[in-house]
Amino acid sequence: MLKVGIVGGTGYTGVELLRILAAHPEAQLQVITSRGEAGTPVAGLFPNLRGHVDLAFSEPNVERLAECDVVFFATPHGVAMESAGELLGRGVRVIDLGADFRLKDVPEWERWYGLEHSRRDLVEEAVYGLPELNRAAIREARLVANPGCHVTTVSLGFLPLVQSGWVDRASLVADSKSGASGAGRKAAVPTLLAEAGESFKAYGVTGHRHLPEIRQTLATAGGAEVGLTFIPHLVPMTRGIEATLYARIDGDAGDLQALFESTYADEPFVDVMPPGSIPETRNVRGANTCQMAVHRPGGGDTVVVLSVLDNLVKGAAGQAVQNMNIMFGLEETAGIDGIALLP
Amino acid sequence: MLKVGIVGGTGYTGVELLRILAAHPEAQLQVITSRGEAGTPVAGLFPNLRGHVDLAFSEPNVERLAECDVVFFATPHGVAMESAGELLGRGVRVIDLGADFRLKDVPEWERWYGLEHSRRDLVEEAVYGLPELNRAAIREARLVANPGCHVTTVSLGFLPLVQSGWVDRASLVADSKSGASGAGRKAAVPTLLAEAGESFKAYGVTGHRHLPEIRQTLATAGGAEVGLTFIPHLVPMTRGIEATLYARIDGDAGDLQALFESTYADEPFVDVMPPGSIPETRNVRGANTCQMAVHRPGGGDTVVVLSVLDNLVKGAAGQAVQNMNIMFGLEETAGIDGIALLP
Amino acid sequence: MLKVGIVGGTGYTGVELLRILAAHPEAQLQVITSRGEAGTPVAGLFPNLRGHVDLAFSEPNVERLAECDVVFFATPHGVAMESAGELLGRGVRVIDLGADFRLKDVPEWERWYGLEHSRRDLVEEAVYGLPELNRAAIREARLVANPGCHVTTVSLGFLPLVQSGWVDRASLVADSKSGASGAGRKAAVPTLLAEAGESFKAYGVTGHRHLPEIRQTLATAGGAEVGLTFIPHLVPMTRGIEATLYARIDGDAGDLQALFESTYADEPFVDVMPPGSIPETRNVRGANTCQMAVHRPGGGDTVVVLSVLDNLVKGAAGQAVQNMNIMFGLEETAGIDGIALLP
Amino acid sequence: MLKVGIVGGTGYTGVELLRILAAHPEAQLQVITSRGEAGTPVAGLFPNLRGHVDLAFSEPNVERLAECDVVFFATPHGVAMESAGELLGRGVRVIDLGADFRLKDVPEWERWYGLEHSRRDLVEEAVYGLPELNRAAIREARLVANPGCHVTTVSLGFLPLVQSGWVDRASLVADSKSGASGAGRKAAVPTLLAEAGESFKAYGVTGHRHLPEIRQTLATAGGAEVGLTFIPHLVPMTRGIEATLYARIDGDAGDLQALFESTYADEPFVDVMPPGSIPETRNVRGANTCQMAVHRPGGGDTVVVLSVLDNLVKGAAGQAVQNMNIMFGLEETAGIDGIALLP
Numbered sequence A, B, C, D: 001m002l003k004v005g006i007v008g009g010t011g012y013t014g015v016e017l018l019r020i021l022a023a024h025p026e027a028q029l030q031v032i033t034s035r036g037e038a039g040t041p042v043a044g045l046f047p048n049l050r051g052h053v054d055l056a057f058s059e060p061n062v063e064r065l066a067e068c069d070v071v072f073f074a075t076p077h078g079v080a081m082e083s084a085g086e087l088l089g090r091g092v093r094v095i096d097l098g099a100d101f102r103l104k105d106v107p108e109w110e111r112w113y114g115l116e117h118s119r120r121d122l123v124e125e126a127v128y129g130l131p132e133l134n135r136a137a138i139r140e141a142r143l144v145a146n147p148g149c150h151v152t153t154v155s156l157g158f159l160p161l162v163q164s165g166w167v168d169r170a171s172l173v174a175d176s177k178s179g180a181s182g183a184g185r186k187a188a189v190p191t192l193l194a195e196a197g198e199s200f201k202a203y204g205v206t207g208h209r210h211l212p213e214i215r216q217t218l219a220t221a222g223g224a225e226v227g228l229t230f231i232p233h234l235v236p237m238t239r240g241i242e243a244t245l246y247a248r249i250d251g252d253a254g255d256l257q258a259l260f261e262s263t264y265a266d267e268p269f270v271d272v273m274p275p276g277s278i279p280e281t282r283n284v285r286g287a288n289t290c291q292m293a294v295h296r297p298g299g300g301d302t303v304v305v306l307s308v309l310d311n312l313v314k315g316a317a318g319q320a321v322q323n324m325n326i327m328f329g330l331e332e333t334a335g336i337d338g339i340a341l342l343p
Helices: A012-022 A062-066 A080-089 A107-115 A120-125 A131-140 A149-164 A210-222 A254-264 A313-327 B012-022 B062-068 B078-091 B106-113 B120-125 B131-140 B150-162 B210-222 B258-262 B314-326 C013-022 C064-066 C080-089 C106-113 C120-125 C130-141 C149-164 C210-222 C256-263 C311-327 D012-022 D061-068 D080-089 D106-111 D121-124 D131-140 D149-164 D211-220 D255-265 D314-329
Strands: A001-005 A027-033 A070-073 A093-096 A144-145 A171-180 A228-234 A242-250 A271-272 A288-297 A303-309 B002-007 B026-034 B070-073 B093-097 B144-145 B174-178 B228-234 B241-246 B270-272 B290-295 B301-310 C002-007 C027-035 C068-075 C094-097 C143-145 C172-178 C228-234 C240-250 C270-272 C290-295 C302-309 D002-007 D027-033 D070-073 D095-097 D143-145 D170-178 D228-234 D239-246 D270-272 D288-294 D302-310
Touching: A001 A012, A001 A062, A001 B210, A012 A313, A012 C002, A012 C256, A027 A062, A070 A080, A070 A303, A070 A313, A070 B270, A080 A093, A080 A120, A080 B301, A093 A313, A120 C027, A131 A149, A131 A210, A131 A313, A131 D228, A144 A313, A144 B301, A144 D314, A149 A210, A149 A228, A149 A242, A149 A254, A149 A288, A149 A303, A149 A313, A149 B062, A171 C172, A171 C240, A210 A228, A210 C013, A228 C302, A228 D095, A242 C149, A242 C228, A254 C149, A254 C256, A271 B026, A303 A313, A313 B070, B002 B062, B012 B026, B070 B078, B070 B314, B078 B093, B078 B120, B093 B314, B106 B120, B131 B150, B131 B210, B131 B314, B144 B314, B150 B174, B150 B210, B150 B228, B150 B258, B150 B290, B150 B301, B150 B314, B150 C290, B150 D255, B174 D239, B228 D061, B228 D239, B228 D302, B241 D228, B258 B270, B301 B314, B301 D228, C002 C013, C002 D131, C013 C027, C013 C120, C064 C080, C068 C311, C068 D170, C080 C094, C080 C120, C094 C172, C094 C311, C094 D095, C130 C149, C130 C210, C143 C311, C143 D255, C149 C172, C149 C210, C149 C228, C149 C240, C149 C256, C149 C270, C149 C290, C149 C302, C149 C311, C210 C228, C240 D002, C256 C270, C256 C290, C290 D095, C302 D061, D002 D012, D002 D061, D012 D027, D012 D314, D027 D270, D061 D080, D070 D080, D070 D314, D080 D121, D095 D314, D106 D121, D131 D149, D131 D314, D149 D170, D149 D211, D149 D239, D149 D255, D149 D288, D149 D302, D149 D314, D211 D228, D255 D288
Parallel strands: A001 A027, A001 A070, A070 A093, A093 A144, A171 A228, A271 A288, B002 B026, B002 B070, B070 B093, B093 B144, B174 B228, B270 B290, C002 C027, C002 C068, C068 C094, C094 C143, C172 C228, C270 C290, D002 D027, D002 D070, D070 D095, D095 D143, D170 D228, D270 D288
Antiparallel strands: A171 A242, A242 A303, A288 A303, B174 B241, B241 B301, B290 B301, C172 C240, C240 C302, C290 C302, D170 D239, D239 D302, D288 D302
16 A cells, blocks of 8 residues: 655645545555644545545644655645655655646746746656656656646647647647636635626636646647647636637648547547537546547538546546556556546 | 715625615715725726726725715624714714614624624614614614614514414524625635535524524514524525525414515515415515515415525615615615516 | 517516516517417516516417517527518517528528528518617618627627738637526426536537628628637526637737727727726626627737627627617617626 | 346436446446437446446346346336336346335325325335335345435434434424435426526425425334424535424433434444534535534524435435345445545
8 A cells, every 4th residue: 555645635636635545445645734724634624534534634744744655745836846855855756736846947937936946956857747648757757747727628638639730739729617626725705606606707818827838738749839829717616627629720631530539549537539529527527537529610620629627636636646556556547437426 | 866975895785785876866876985995996896887886995084974965884793883973973874784783782792793882872773774674763763774684584584473473483493595695705715616616504503693683673573582593504606595484383373375465565675475486586686575475384383484585685785775765765666676687 | 668579588588578678768568479378477487577567478469569669589590580571561670589580691591590481581681680780770670680699799709800800810719608598498408407507518519500690790890701610618607608709810910909999989888898807797797788808818919809798688688679779769778778787 | 246227227316326336346237228218328328427337228128127136216206116016026126216115105105196006015015215214124125115315314314303202293394405406307497507596496385295205204213203394495506405404302302412423323324423513515425425413503492403415325326225235235335435526
């Protein structure tokens, strides 16, 4: 059994990690830290865990964390870069669900996150944890940067297209829509039910931190820079992301359905649906699956990809556990093969 | 035209007051204060008011408020009791949408609200602003204490029963359900969409501030103390309250439908629906109406009253304007005769 | 007072017409027909209208409709084309909220709607009721084809761009999102709360009837055919549409904000928000306003327009009444100047 | 491995049975029937099952069902009573999630369901499948009548009180609130998102079929008839039931918390929360747990029990599998020990 620690488990990615790890056949939760909730039983804060998790939150403590095989950081940006180094030095492998190690271009990271980065060496070492792109490197990684939720949804949908070279990589459009849990479990007016319920709006139109991350991922995948317009939106629901992706066909293109199916033929968590399908976020609620469909409306020169996932699972905690499974040579699907909760 | 001021207009009762007063044929908004938002155009914070309200929020300023005919306090408890006195002294009439003057029993108020009351004299003077109970006194009032939202829903439903004496007043049960706007427009985790959405729960089970207020109202109406169990609940929606009320018939009872219809025959904002009806909160969304129906399931000895209203209108801002209309001899329905928005 | 009739008033556009017309200062509801609900009081089906509308639904009857000055058809496609002619012949003006007279290209209409059109002459005569494009013609029209809801949202947003010629009209993208009331008030599994709630999906990806209508509208506005990819989506809410529009700048472009502001400077129901704004559907709930903002993310060559409206008001019943006001020389804002219900 | 069949699997209890059974360690889905969907792959109708269930719906066929060890009926009332007998005769054990065998009083059943009952013998034989009340009998049962969702929520909450004799059994009140999935997956106007969303209402006020079933259950548990007022309500959410229960203390009462804890000390799926707790439906979403808390507001003579469960799990499919586990001597928690999905 792997000994597992979690730093900062009071948010939505934290409770989702707990739900998944508590039932994981090869993992044993050892410690979960939270400055604000130290002493509180985990199941007191999250009563869905009553009878499943007996731990209490504890003060951050390197000694206890260092006894783990792997530590997940489910913290705001800026936290993991301060602590990950010491754990790595003591032989612990680290998976950061935050943003500290996602962007290879440190000055760009500093611009978007408004902080000076304290561990450029670790940025260089970190493996970007999108298994469909980086599985081999993840297997060997000490430090994995788990992707953002919009990033996973959008990148998996564009991946076959940018790899194939069939589309104009300079004019991609990603219209992405997220449930409110994406904003985190923190007191804030804009995501109150009475504000975000029964309404729909865009956000981050002038620039969102997931934009450079998607650009980096697609450039890695396609071997060339991409031009991307990315507009995220807030949906009056709790879980789920849907991205509708638009790309212009550039010259000749082959069979899109076959391209997508072959790209993901061996992927356990990417499900290319039959031609004509419409993915719905509810069909992946609570599951680690990204479902997608590819369309060419009216037979024209625009490809439309519809991509859905659960922002807290394949978009965060589930993908983190998938990375853990790969890093430790476990069955990749262990603990994350649950079926989505419908309706 | 009445000159109207609002103190503390950045919450949900504030914006609802603005919506109603901006379209009121006899009222002119003069000033709206907010410490936190002073200088911000009202329509910047609430874009639904673009083109309808040109004011900006201003610092609280007694001089400017004193030029008004009437000032509404849409503030947390403890604010109105500090400022209302001076305005009254300068001839301004005051309607407090908060709780400062609702309970006649000051020690009880202090227990529930955890503050020492600074103006017992004004508590004594204040008229409780439930027009269906106190219309004559409201007409003459300088200071009106506008009722709480659960209180209005529950009290209007029980009123005919406690006045008639047909039921056991010692064992009333009120199971009340409110949308999330009742918790106000303030940063808080429990009313985030991702917390309160897709879920249902009770709250305030060990004691809610509206309990003593309902008890006082029903005691006034029925001429005797009542025994009441009141449990509020949070509904995953923005607006609306539904109360399901239970009372045991005590001895003989007459025609319940006739009782309710005659009690409210002359009331412009209480709508007793036909026998067998089921009120729905959406049928009163945005309107100043309380719709209700009375049932006697299985012909047994329990009376069930179903009562619905919009917590921000008849449960707050609409009722406050109804009180203003009465106080100033205007048509009682002026500015609050809009039709509910369905669906 | 105008005498007004409604054919088919049991759906959501019907009840919204009733809400607006019941409070309209210059209109008098005379008759409202419904085969299925003949004899039912309107306020029995829609209790929000209790005390405001005393009519009952009646069987369709040309004689009674012919006594009206104007008749609204709030019917499925195929109904208005059978009856409008006779009413027109008897001097009644007609506003069709359905699709029968929207597309000038009859064979294209027949392909999308799967019916043979019985009144090509009326198609030719009908004026497309988008006041911002066709006000002068509407003024003289006997027969107005009221636009679709997605169409209004998308077309108003693109209008300044296609008229200016600053963008590539061949590669427009419209990602539109609608609340569930857009699917109408009819028994159907896909729009059950337990299906469409807490989920997000696209629909009509392989082709939606609003596509040719948007294309026609933009071609009329810009004087040239457009190439458009249009993907509608279903949002888990009742009212509102948001469209996020993408266009590539083609050569030089001027000041986008100024373009939008000048285009709509005299429009009472199009509100161009300040630079940097994010429209939200809730800010126009129940109002006849289209709010929009124009962005150029990262200063790149893609223009993004965000456009919101209430699908039942500016997207249907409100715009129909706006057309009525224009046709009869009333104040254009009469009866539709209400403030949106926030929150 | 048990061979399992499902009759009528296209509704919400059907898809939930499929989700649970597909992951059950001791069960093997053999056949799932549906007249309307025969030939359709199950995962085509319910894409959450893609990759987990390979079956297609098939025409009802006794031969194939007779090869199963157990058959679940997830059908409207009236279906199981026609087919269960033959399966029982061929040695198959049957669990009916519908209502056919729930009420022992056949004339009362016929009154509430408007049908003549064709198998009074089976009604007599059937065991009511509430494990907390009938575990021993379920173990031996050939035919189990799985309880209704409101019934389970309300009965488990009242059980300790009626068994203890501490309350007045003649004046119980159950105010129950259910998500919209309780109304089933069938085309209907009242449960459209645009009807049931953003609104709250009671239903079945004049009489609901779960009333006699609760009465029967509590009479069995307490050894005496009960007087109960039961009012169900519709909550704008998909899953979950919350019941707020009111009972008057009759004479002396002991420690309520201790009573509840001892009653359910050995129950794997009833969780009595600590004093002062407030159960929320989201804390049991997708889990087979009933969480409850007992209160005595103000120390008065009214006991308030708050009881929540997931109507599709402990209120339907999960409880049915719990019954299967008991009937076949499996670990009672097998396949239904998943953790609730929060948020």
